[in-house]
Amino acid sequence: MKRLSQNPWMRALRKLKRDRRSMVSLAMISLVALSAVFAPLISPYDPNGQDPSSLVRSPSSQYVFGTDSLGRDLLSRVLAGSRVSMSVALVTALSGVVLGCLYGAVSGICGGIVDMLLMRILDLLYTIPTLLLMIFLNVLVGRGIKGILVALSLESLCTVARLVRGQVMQLLNAEYITAARALGASSMSLWFRHLLPNLVAPMIVALTFLIPSNIMYEAFLSFVGLGVQPPLSSWGTLSNEGWRGLMSHPHLILFPGAAIFVTMLAFNFLGDGVSDALNPKGVVS
Amino acid sequence: MKKILWSVVLLFLTSTACVRKSNVPQNVLRMPLESDPPTLDWTLCKDHVSITTIYLLQEGLTKQDANLNIVPALAEKWDISSDGTTYTFHLRDAKWSDGVAVKAQDFVYGWKRLLDPKQAAEYAYFLYDVTNAKEFNQGTVKEFEKVGIRAVDDKTVEVKLKYPASYFLHIPAFPVTFPQRQDIILASPTQFAEPPHLRSTGPYRLSEWKHESSLVLEPNPYYYGPKPSIAKVIFYVVKEDSTALAMYEEGQLDVAFRIPALDLDRVKKWPDYRPEPILRGYYYGFNVEKKPFDNVLVRQAFARAVQRTDIVAALRAGKVATKSWVPKGMFGYENAIGLDYDPKKAKELLAQAGFPDGKGFPAVTLMYDSLEMNKLVAEKLQYAWKSVLGLDKIELVPQEWKVYLDTLDHNPPQLFRMGWGADYPDPNNFLDLFTSTSGNNNTHWKNKTYDGLILAGAKSQSPRERQAIYKEAQKLLLEEETAIIPLFQETIEMVVKPYVKHFTIDALEYPRVQDATIDLTAQK
Numbered sequence: 185m186k187r188l189s190q191n192p193w194m195r196a197l198r199k200l201k202r203d204r205r206s207m208v209s210l211a212m213i214s215l216v217a218l219s220a221v222f223a224p225l226i227s228p229y230d231p232n233g234q235d236p237s238s239l240v241r242s243p244s245s246q247y248v249f250g251t252d253s254l255g256r257d258l259l260s261r262v263l264a265g266s267r268v269s270m271s272v273a274l275v276t277a278l279s280g281v282v283l284g285c286l287y288g289a290v291s292g293i294c295g296g297i298v299d300m301l302l303m304r305i306l307d308l309l310y311t312i313p314t315l316l317l318m319i320f321l322n323v324l325v326g327r328g329i330k331g332i333l334v335a336l337s338l339e340s341l342c343t344v345a346r347l348v349r350g351q352v353m354q355l356l357n358a359e360y361i362t363a364a365r366a367l368g369a370s371s372m373s374l375w376f377r378h379l380l381p382n383l384v385a386p387m388i389v390a391l392t393f394l395i396p397s398n399i400m401y402e403a404f405l406s407f408v409g410l411g412v413q414p415p416l417s418s419w420g421t422l423s424n425e426g427w428r429g430l431m432s433h434p435h436l437i438l439f440p441g442a443a444i445f446v447t448m449l450a451f452n453f454l455g456d457g458v459s460d461a462l463n464p465k466g467v468v469s
Numbered sequence: 470m471k472k473i474l475w476s477v478v479l480l481f482l483t484s485t486a487c488v489r490k491s492n493v494p495q496n497v498l499r500m501p502l503e504s505d506p507p508t509l510d511w512t513l514c515k516d517h518v519s520i521t522t523i524y525l526l527q528e529g530l531t532k533q534d535a536n537l538n539i540v541p542a543l544a545e546k547w548d549i550s551s552d553g554t555t556y557t558f559h560l561r562d563a564k565w566s567d568g569v570a571v572k573a574q575d576f577v578y579g580w581k582r583l584l585d586p587k588q589a590a591e592y593a594y595f596l597y598d599v600t601n602a603k604e605f606n607q608g609t610v611k612e613f614e615k616v617g618i619r620a621v622d623d624k625t626v627e628v629k630l631k632y633p634a635s636y637f638l639h640i641p642a643f644p645v646t647f648p649q650r651q652d653i654i655l656a657s658p659t660q661f662a663e664p665p666h667l668r669s670t671g672p673y674r675l676s677e678w679k680h681e682s683s684l685v686l687e688p689n690p691y692y693y694g695p696k697p698s699i700a701k702v703i704f705y706v707v708k709e710d711s712t713a714l715a716m717y718e719e720g721q722l723d724v725a726f727r728i729p730a731l732d733l734d735r736v737k738k739w740p741d742y743r744p745e746p747i748l749r750g751y752y753y754g755f756n757v758e759k760k761p762f763d764n765v766l767v768r769q770a771f772a773r774a775v776q777r778t779d780i781v782a783a784l785r786a787g788k789v790a791t792k793s794w795v796p797k798g799m800f801g802y803e804n805a806i807g808l809d810y811d812p813k814k815a816k817e818l819l820a821q822a823g824f825p826d827g828k829g830f831p832a833v834t835l836m837y838d839s840l841e842m843n844k845l846v847a848e849k850l851q852y853a854w855k856s857v858l859g860l861d862k863i864e865l866v867p868q869e870w871k872v873y874l875d876t877l878d879h880n881p882p883q884l885f886r887m888g889w890g891a892d893y894p895d896p897n898n899f900l901d902l903f904t905s906t907s908g909n910n911n912t913h914w915k916n917k918t919y920d921g922l923i924l925a926g927a928k929s930q931s932p933r934e935r936q937a938i939y940k941e942a943q944k945l946l947l948e949e950e951t952a953i954i955p956l957f958q959e960t961i962e963m964v965v966k967p968y969v970k971h972f973t974i975d976a977l978e979y980p981r982v983q984d985a986t987i988d989l990t991a992q993k
Binding site: 232234236239240253254255409414415427428429431432433436 | 733779
């Protein structure tokens with residue numbers, strides 16, 4: 185009989201591996217991620233190249249996803265779009281997590297007036313509906329990719345900061361922290377040895393949910409015209425171009441829509457799986 | 470999870486299984502409007518949506534028939550002096566929609582209001598051919614009595630012009646010159662252009678206006694002409710053309726205009742489909758005061774790099790590619806004028822301007838108003854300038870229509886898209902746009918020779934001479950100076966239900982509702 189490791193990380197990983205849904209999702213995500221990374225190599229055409237002789241073609245062997253109204257290959261555009269969509273989501277989710285951690289930790293550790301101030305600022309941002317806030321930020325910073333990055337990072341920061349603050353407050357009152365303090369641990373070592381490791385699990389879970397929601401928000405902003413500007417395309421801008429043809433040329437909305445749908449679903453399933461696996465209270469079989 | 474999935478599937482099934490309703494009401498015409506009319510004050514109006522509505526409600530001294538010929542309206546007949554500068558209009562016994570007689574003084578009051586510097590009406594320049602009208606509007610003449618319009622008696626209007634303008638009879642056919650009721654305006658200065666205050670002289674009166682939603686028009690009982698056949702016209706405010714088409718397909722509208730490009734292939738097969746050519750040009754303008762377009766060679770290079778037939782093909786509609794500015798179907802049309810597609814020449818020009826292969830070319834902002842069609846054209850051009858001239862720093866910036874108009878007025882970007890629809894079918898209306906005093910000249914291109922030519926064209930009474938003058942003016946505007954790149958002439962693609970008869974749209978893009986009838990026997 186194989187000896188099972190008692191390392192909680194290994195245990196979580198084992199649990200995750202056993203969850204078929206998560207594994208299929210992970211495979212899907214890897215596929216999308218790989219195709220995004222290698223898009224320039226695997227794209228059959230230049231995503232911005234216009235062929236005036238084949239406008240709005242339905243999917244065929246020549247154009248697998250068909251072409252759009254300017255004669256651009258939709259498969260190449262969806263691939264190029266995945267680069268924009270995925271990288272925007274990843275960058276904003278990561279920066280949101282890092283900055284949010286900092287913000288929440290400062291708030292939780294300092295407590296008192298600093299905590300009050302920082303949390304009220306968050307509350308204020310929370311009172312504004314998310315999409316409205318993003319549109320507002322986007323207009324403020326400027327349309328295009330810069331605006332999206334700022335808006336989505338800030339939005340992710342808000343979510344993460346609250347989470348982290350709660351965790352930190354909870355941990356600070358935990359008995360082992362009190363014990364560590366009593367043994368004369370410096371605040372530095374408290375932070376790095378005890379608090380941070382305990383934040384990793386919730387942060388990974390947050391990340392798996394932030395990425396898909398940021399993909400969706402990016403798509404939304406691009407859909408309403410506040411996102412990336414031509415000739416750059418993301419799944420959102422492609423959907424915006426596509427929905428108008430819904431009745432006549434459904435392939436234009438079908439493929440970018442399916443790309444968003446599949447990716448979102450995969451991330452959400454994986455997020456569920458990871459969250460289950462990392463939950464120490466879960467049943468260990 | 471399974472439950473959710475099933476409920477989604479169920480939702481789709483039920484939504485598509487819903488019974489289609491097509492209860493077409495009796496003798497009512499339902500039309501879409503692309504926005505709520507900014508104003509129905511016909512003296513201060515300036516946009517196509519407002520004017521579309523106003524043409525059903527109001528009439529002037531003259532009007533245009535379906536072929537844009539001038540026919541009598543509130544003026545039964547008119548005399549023109551032998552030197553062509555004095556017009557005497559004799560009014561018929563027409564009444565306002567409240568039964569009050571239309572008087573010559575109503576015209577004088579309307580024109581005074583249009584020219585009043587305090588009103589700052591954008592279309593005030595429409596009357597600049599009238600003696601002292603420009604001076605009064607610009608404040609150099611204070612007394613309105615000196616302006617060349619007067620009421621000889623209750624039924625006679627006399628107009629004096631600075632010079633014989635051959636197109637002048639079209640001017641009083643345009644809404645801004647229509648009569649106004651001083652008593653109504655004084656009684657409700659801010660509300661007179663809304664029901665129930667609004668008085669009309671045309672075939673219809675406005676019975677209801679729900680802002681941002683709908684307008685209801687009913688026949689004007691006091692109209693002098695034949696009563697319109699359709700008993701009620703409803704305009705619905707529908708901002709998305711795709712939505713309007715969907716409403717048409719569902720039987721909620723009887724006509725729809727501007728079929729989205731992607732739906733055209735499907736719609737073209739319907740018997741309802743009717744493309745109509747209109748006198749509206751689509752162009753790209755340069756701000757000639759901003760670098761690098763202060764250099765005429767750069768402007769010419771840009772114009773030479775554009776393959777118009779490709780653009781027209783991508784729009785899928787029946788637009789007509791054109792490199793000249795005065796539209797086809799109008800006097801003065803010269804299809805040979807303008808810069809043709811010539812990529813080799815374009816590269817040479819750019820090199821001569823100091824940017825061989827686009828090296829060192831500054832970043833350029835290209836703006837357009839955010840309609841789907843404009844975006845397609847902009848992407849087409851962005852690609853053309855990149856592939857032909859090697860310029861990859863052309864940034865596309867869309868803006869919402871009202872904001873966009875404001876930007877163009879105050880700080881036009883280096884490159885912008887614009888359109889111009891005829892207000893009257895004379896080349897003066899198209900070429901006057903780019904004179905140095907024109908309020909609508911966003912290129913900031915100023916050329917004394919051009920201004921002189923346009924004035925000479927307005928004064929001349931010989932068609933042959935005018936044609937030669939306008940040819941020269943167009944050469945200057947498009948070839949030698951290249952202040953704009955005309956791309957194509959628009960057509961309006963519309964669908965009309967088969968039970969709506971005699972419904973047409975004229976070349977100025979105004980639907981002729983008063984001629985239409987509804988075949989009540991044909992509908993179900």
